[in-house]
Amino acid sequence: MTNPVVVGVDGSPSSLVAVEVAAREAGLHGTELRLVHAFGWPSLHLPPGGPPWSPAAAGMREMVDGTLEQAEQRARATVPELAVAREVAVGEPLMVLEIESHTASLVVVGSRGLGGFGGLLLGSTGVHLAAHGRCPVLVVRGRPDPDGPVLLAFDGSPAGGAAVAFAFAEASLRGADLVALRAWNTWSEGPDELTHPLDLVVDVDRVQALEERALEEGLRPWQERYPDVSVERRVEFSRVRPALIEATGEAQLVVAGARGRGGFTGLLLGSVSQALLHHAHCPVAVVRGPAEA
Known part of the structure; x- marks a missing residue:
């Protein structure tokens, strides 16, 4: 900066x-x-x-x-x-x-x-x-855990890359671990490899594997840039907003993009970011991608 x-x-x-x-x-x-x-x-x-x-x-x-x-x-x-x-x-x-x-x-x-x-x-x-x-x-907001990790709400969207970069930089400067959480369910938008809506309900294990791969690929460039940051990857089949809000109880900071993959294009702020701003148990950083800004 x-x-x-x-x-x-x-x-x-x-x-x-x-x-x-x-x-x-x-x-x-x-x-x-x-x-x-x-x-x-x-x-x-x-x-x-x-x-x-x-x-x-x-x-x-x-x-x-x-x-x-x-x-x-x-x-x-x-x-x-x-x-x-x-x-x-x-x-x-x-x-x-x-x-x-x-x-x-x-x-x-x-x-x-x-x-x-x-x-x-x-x-x-x-x-x-x-x-x-x-x-x-x-x-x-909230009562952050000063010894807790930086929590990244990973959404896999192109614009969300700015939030990933911000989260890694913050974790490095703070000397904190990074927890990258990708929560998904059959109502959220799945990986690009899925071609039929029934894939979401017919083969949950396949979707879980695809989500894990997307998270790995999304984090890899930033792990190479910040080798000092210890990263924990979490991919959870659950309701997205409650899972993220619960995870903030153990974090010192949560980082989210302004609008995720499932958001309506006309909205400037996605529902996940809004939920965190209202209900997170620790400070919330919202990072807009270059196109959004």
């Missing part, structure tokens, strides 16, 4: 945890951390004493400076030698962070906020950025 790691800051406990995670990411990749605070008038929580059209009179400057100062202190406590920049923007936070994603290597947000960056569980910040951002998006 050469571009900065961007983190949305609103002063909430969730955003401060996101700052710590973003600081570690910037430190691992040797790049700058950019603290971004954005506010829009409709959702702005103004203190008493000034009209809403005059931020300076309303004490907004002091409020914003204090919020960013607290965030910077948290970042430097996490990574002391980190290069940190601050940015304040007037505008809807979602749009501000989406614009930031054009020049960022990674955007990090918390799962809940004070209003500006909040409402993830209702489908705003993290889901929107994962669908529309131009770089990987990391949503900090």
Whole structure:
């Protein structure tokens, strides 16, 4: 990474945890951390004493400076030698962070906020950025196992190669193992070798073998590039979303593509990624492929 790691800051406990995670990411990749605070008038929580059209009179400057100062202190406590920049923007936070994603290597947000960056569980910040951002998006949620592996939700799609690359890089930098999980069932799209829908139900063993081969072939180039990463391959005949969500309970990070093989082409974010953003037990990184971005 050469571009900065961007983190949305609103002063909430969730955003401060996101700052710590973003600081570690910037430190691992040797790049700058950019603290971004954005506010829009409709959702702005103004203190008493000034009209809403005059931020300076309303004490907004002091409020914003204090919020960013607290965030910077948290970042430097996490990574002391980190290069940190601050940015304040007037505008809807979602749009501000989406614009930031054009020049960022990674955007990090918390799962809940004070209003500006909040409402993830209702489908705003993290889901929107994962669908529309131009770089990987990391949503900090759950209680990750710091000694756990990086979990890759492998879907076998061409666009999913970007998620595979990101997962290997993260595992290498973190000194963590990588678990590549491919869950499939008779409702999911099977390997290209299958020519008839009945193949999915008539010969499960054959499909399992084909899925294992697809996983092996998809990982091989990245295993050669990252020989230091220990990889565990899992191919499970099960419901896809529940299997992945359960596996996140033992992970420090889960990485998924923005849209898998079975997704509708008109959707910018697949159902698996959305399920992880809402229900994963650890932070979720959603990585869009070059064509999607």
